[in-house]
Amino acid sequence: EAGVAQSPRYKIIEKRQSVAFWCNPISGHATLYWYQQILGQGPKLLIQFQNNGVVDDSQLPKDRFSAERLKGVDSTLKIQPAKLEDSAVYLCASSLESVGGSYEQYFGPGTRLTVT
């Protein structure tokens, strides 16, 4: 079974530039998550999708971050404009369902973003 795919793996941009990350979840997984992981910290949930609908985006900085999951499969996360503090690893995860969080989440390798 193929895992969660993410691209690019690494990205370096200057502050105030824009960047987009792509995620392809495990086939058949209805729930998709985007996390931000700052060095030395645990992942922080940015947004959760159930199929193509948003379940939770309470921690997404909506003034600069946006995400979509068209057709309920692939997803993109965009930052516009980027700030220095956005430097982090952006992890995508997927699970079969999200009921009570009881379903296992499978993580992708992440995209390491450096903002200079």
Added chain:
Amino acid sequence: KNQVEQSPQSLIILEGKNCTLQCNYTVSPFSNLRWYKQDTGRGPVSLTIMTFSENTKSNGRYTATLDADTKQSSLHITASQLSDSASYICVVIPGGVPLVFGKGTRLSVIA
């Protein structure tokens, strides 16, 4: 406030030795607790999943314990190997979203 605290922050052990990582949480309500291993440059991979009624769960050389009364969990690694060098993250699921992640313990196993 839902929180997960892990200790130690980092640990260095000799290959072949055992070690125990700690996780204390204040998450309520509690659904289940997971330990993840995160290799450098990779996403987290699940090691164990425990519900509140389970006290111990093993996965090879990894054994997790859970005391739901004191809200403590531990991850014991037996006969450590160089490949065990990674961050170990404790995650508590409060029965809804979002999951509550600890900051992790950075383990280094040296020859």
